[in-house]
Amino acid sequence: MAKSSPFGKHSARSRKPANSRPLGEFELIAQIRQLFAANSAEFVKVGIGDDAAVLSFGGKELVWTIDSSVENVHFRFEWLSDADIGWRSLHAAASDLAAMGAIPVGALSALELPRRFRESRLVKLLEGQRDAAHSLGCPIVGGNLTSAEVLAVTTTLIGHTKRAKLRSSARVGDELWLIGDAGLAAAGLGCLAGGSRGRRGSAVDRCVQAWRRPVALIKHGCALVGQARAVIDISDGLVGDAQHLAEASRVAIELDAEALEAVLADELREVADRLSRPALDLALYGGEDYALLATGSRLKRPAVARRIGQVVDGKGIWWATRGRRRRVPSRGFDHFET
């Protein structure tokens, strides 16, 4: 099964595997953009097509996003505590603000609650949201409750920034930067989905925690505002979101194999071994890390950013290793692999 995809994203497999896809998602999102075209409306600076919408108010830019977390699509109850569900829903949504370089102002939370979800569990979920809200400095200022068949948490956030960072401003010659870790969350999910096999040790703990309790990189995103040219979060996986960035900027991206290998976390290597999967595969295609991918001039690279490639002329995502270059297949990101 697949995770959610903001209107701005359109990886071919982001809703469901190709063999069961009733919707041509790429065409569909193009159609949505056309139907809802509104970039010229008053106050609207950026409409559909980026991590979040941007409104302009009193000299400030407001960055506004929405994200849903649905039982049996984004998580299973066996894999997350109720508090984790609350935490995760807020940080996943906040990651869009991080990508735009915005500081959270507030959140609204719409909860769809199944009848079997008793009050004591709901309180745990709300406590997870509250803790996430504290960690983000982002008060939850309202919401909505409704019954439903399965649990779903839809979160909308507003952030503010002087000037929102977009995914469409990469330039040929920019370096490609990774901020945060790639692949850990997918490795953690692999451990959880695989049952008890290989579920012990601090490396496993770190990976599982990366999936259960992601942290939106708000401070890093803000630090990129004066430094980076284009930014996107890699919730859809490094390759998938590099594609979104490349398409929006009308450039190609070359991943530097040695540079990327060098920044993989030791815990990722260890857990990938236990899962019998290449660590690089998890880093390239594993989603939900909520790390940031940015481009910018070498001279402006901040300390938190690690170079993993460069922006080049052309189309698509390329893999450069020992002087050779080949196209990276766009197989979408891993999620609920069972």
Added chain:
Amino acid sequence: MAKSSPFGKHSARSRKPANSRPLGEFELIAQIRQLFAANSAEFVKVGIGDDAAVLSFGGKELVWTIDSSVENVHFRFEWLSDADIGWRSLHAAASDLAAMGAIPVGALSALELPRRFRESRLVKLLEGQRDAAHSLGCPIVGGNLTSAEVLAVTTTLIGHTKRAKLRSSARVGDELWLIGDAGLAAAGLGCLAGGSRGRRGSAVDRCVQAWRRPVALIKHGCALVGQARAVIDISDGLVGDAQHLAEASRVAIELDAEALEAVLADELREVADRLSRPALDLALYGGEDYALLATGSRLKRPAVARRIGQVVDGKGIWWATRGRRRRVPSRGFDHFET
């Protein structure tokens, strides 16, 4: 089954009938308010507790709301076209802006899409949203797509106003005003839920249309800004929302039976007869009309507002007829009565 309830609302039956309620909703929302207390945060002028949150930016107040519309909870596919579902979800959410006297700036739409919901149907739903967006002058500037078991549309809107109207500012001595019609939507739902019985004629058409294609009273809401003291929308039914207003303002409300009888729409009387239900019952307890209930000084009553009672000292909702007074039972609003 019940409709959704914003965190600010807390009618005892707004989530589900009392006999199957695992959650003490009144206590729960009090708990949510306590957990999420954030009225003192930067930019946040009003947090949980009204139709919408209010943020303060550059001399403007931004009114921000979220609302969900879930298959088999808020609608059934037999009763609404896909375009109706799109239209209805946006206007229902926009009604919270109307109540606060705000002009829509933009909307985000999070769609949970079941696999059986094919692209052609989704496009109809999106067209319904687009038409609603045009009618409201409210561009849809982003959103999110995810798979799910059942269809759900969660909509967040931002509006702007000089000064948001709250539900907590009613004063003893104010008149109680109704803006728009009460009971039509519930009558229309009654026709739909009752199958083909009594489903013909222009009165039925008007009631069914009131349920299928509600219209948020944005202009009326804005017109109330300089005139009314407190405003709320009656999506939870006239009595239910009068209670919310009375509780928030720490006053009692006396409904004037003759005045209310006088403003009932002829179509409501006709359809109520066919449904063998008292028209007044539908007007008092029928939800989802998205009309507005306001209080204000007699001297400031605008032309669109019709007096149906007054604000008095005390607690609760009272029914005044021919000089006698009795308490109105708080049985919550009708929805999916089957």
